[in-house]
Amino acid sequence: MVDLATPWWLLLALVVVALAAGYVYMQRRRHSRAIRFANLDLLDSVVPPQRNRLRHAPIAVLLVGLLLLTIALAGPQADRKIPRNKATVILVIDVSRSMNATDVAPTRIEAAQQAAKKFADDLTDGINLGLISYAGTAATLVSPTPDHNATKEAVDKLQLADKTATGEGIFAAIQQIKTLNAVLGGDTGAPPARIVLESDGKETVPDDPDDPRGAFTAARKAKEEKIPVNTISFGTRTGTVDLEGDRIPVPVDDDSLNRIANLSGGEFFTASSLDELTSVYDTLQQQIGFETRRGDNSRPWVIAGTILVLIAAIGAIAMNRRLP
Template identity: 55%
Template structure:
């Protein structure tokens, strides 16, 4: 166990008492030995004194001292970083449903693999997270407002429909609006819960073409930064994806660069997934990162347990070796 501190370190002052008890025991043993050597009639001494047990006779006292040290450590309130589920946070899942998601470079199709991975992500997210869903193509739609009811999100993911164009900025703005509306309702004394956007796309923005336009992805990412809502972007697909449009095959390569920049501008992270399994792993990693947090938690229980066990063993060995308690 890796300890990071103690909540009540003043209890360690009791170690002075333990040190005094230890010193007293050593002094008592030496005085006892001197008194034994002064005994004039050694023949009588051998008949009335119990036979020396050697070092085992010190075992009960040693265990008693160890138990006291362990119990004092427990009283001092040791703390350690522990992973605990978040009990308040907002996550908006933003999914690209442009026609490029029909590409079959990821089996069976990009959209089907994305639906499967997003469904697993929604179901596996810790219960205290409020999860919402936004889909975007040429426009963006908030399909599910933030909620702890996972089935609503799962049903909406299963019903995603493809459409023309890719307005990444609109998807981000829709998610931000949903976060702001939810935060206004549940703020309370602690303030709004922390929020994050998880954006999955397979291509570059087409509406508008300028990423720094007022409704562009980069402008939206900068707004997310101001609102303290980082965006975790997932670039999904390969460089050899194609879709059929008007009877001809059109290449639909992924655009890692713009999604990396969206993540950077917002203070979030970028992930790349070129297969269904990689996408599921990305979502698993995000689930761990979003659903849990490291907190300083009480770690005294193991010390108290060990101290109590050492105390019990000390009493047991004292009864076996000396027919009395230490």
């Protein structure tokens, strides 16, 4: 089924059907008269049966072309992906010391930096992009801006620190988005916003993620503000870091990051290599950088119909030296 904006134009298809019926009727009348008055043996020798059949091809192609043009007039609709000209995205990146694990080459943090910079490069130009890092506390490195180079430069300067306060990172991102929305005229007319949180481990500050400043509480606040948090769990369960000569296990924590995404209305992703992380960011770029709109899709029908009409005209002239 084709979704049509003005389906009443399809009534013109009745005219095409009438033309087809009229053509068949005229051909039968012509055939009857030929049988009545002509010498059949002589007629078959002059006009072979195969040529008799082929001479109907141009009118058949013409009628199909007219039907396609009729559908084009009815305004077929289709979903189209178009670049967003307004949106806000905050990258929130975990810089706790567990991000120095080498289970992802060269390290988790270096791979995260490479993927984040590619994301900034590929993101649609009209989108405001910001960057927040967090360990024991959160730091706003770049407020949302359409200058994505500012984010790339800041990503290169990320520094590791102790502890993991995931909730603080989310709260800081929410505040940046609300501040920008106030400048743009308030929440009612604000562009869509999204937080992209990349982390490898469980929150350590506070101990309880349901604490007033905890990650789950922050996720619920994001849901309340209609700001989905897409989380990326980055690393493997076998990751370790060297702390003062001791190898400390730092397994990735999928469960808490999955719950943050669910509580906020976002999506949860996993990545255990640079290639997988880049793929996740590519997916997010398509989701965030483009929007789907229903719009006119008549062009393919017009092109196909016009081509068939031209083929019919050329065929008629070549075979019959006249239009059908």
